[in-house]
Amino acid sequence: MTVAVPADSRRDRHIPWLFVLGFAIVIAVNGTMIWFAVGSFSGLYTPKPRDRGLHYNDVVAAQQARDTLGWRIAPQWRPESDRLELTLTDRSGAPLVGARVTVELVRPAEKRPPIGVALAAVDGGRHAGHVDLPARGNWDLDIVVERDGERFAQTQRMFLK
Incomplete structure (x- = not known):
């Protein structure tokens, strides 16, 4: 008795190419993700x-001196008026009067130049200024x-919305 073996159908010939196509898609997606990762924030x-x-x-000595x-x-963000307020106190908790304050906002996850914030003395130990944020989210406040x-230099991360 002879068993007849059917000839290869068209669908069977494409199965190995489906595996090749699947791997090609995975390689293309991974390559795209690598390209975006290398081209974005350097860290x-x-x-x-x-x-x-x-x-x-x-650096350690400067931090110890600080x-x-x-x-x-103590920074505070007022989202209703896009206003940044800083309260400065000395070791005893008294307002730090007569200090000159400079602040830069740095977006930690993007390559963009820092945004300088012009702060004016409001009253004893308090400074405030208006900020036009290009984007909401996490920002590092570089305060001097x-x-x-x-x-005295300090960096604080805040979520500004």
């Missing part, structure tokens, strides 16, 4: 990270306070 926050790393002990001052900064030759 570097400072312009010269190597130099900062080489002078790390200087901590010995005992100054405190100077008074009587002392310099």
Whole structure:
């Protein structure tokens, strides 16, 4: 008795090519994701990270000097008026009067230049200024306070909506 084996149908000949097509789609999607990842945020926050790393002990000393001052900064965001307010206090909790304050807003997940914020002294230890945000979301506030030759720098992350 002889068993007849049917000839290859058209559908069977395409099955290996379906596997090739499936792998090609996976490779194309992964390649696109890699392209977007490499072309977006680099992950570097400072312009010269190597130099900062080489002078790390200087950075630690500056942070310790800042901590010995005992100054405190309490930022508040007023979304209804797009207003940033800072309350500055010294070690004892008294208002830090006569300080000069500079603030830059940095978007941590995007390559865009920092936004400078012009702050004016409102009253004892309080400074405020208007900010035109190009986008809502997480922002790093790079705050520098100077008074009587002392310099206090701090970065705080805030969600500005």
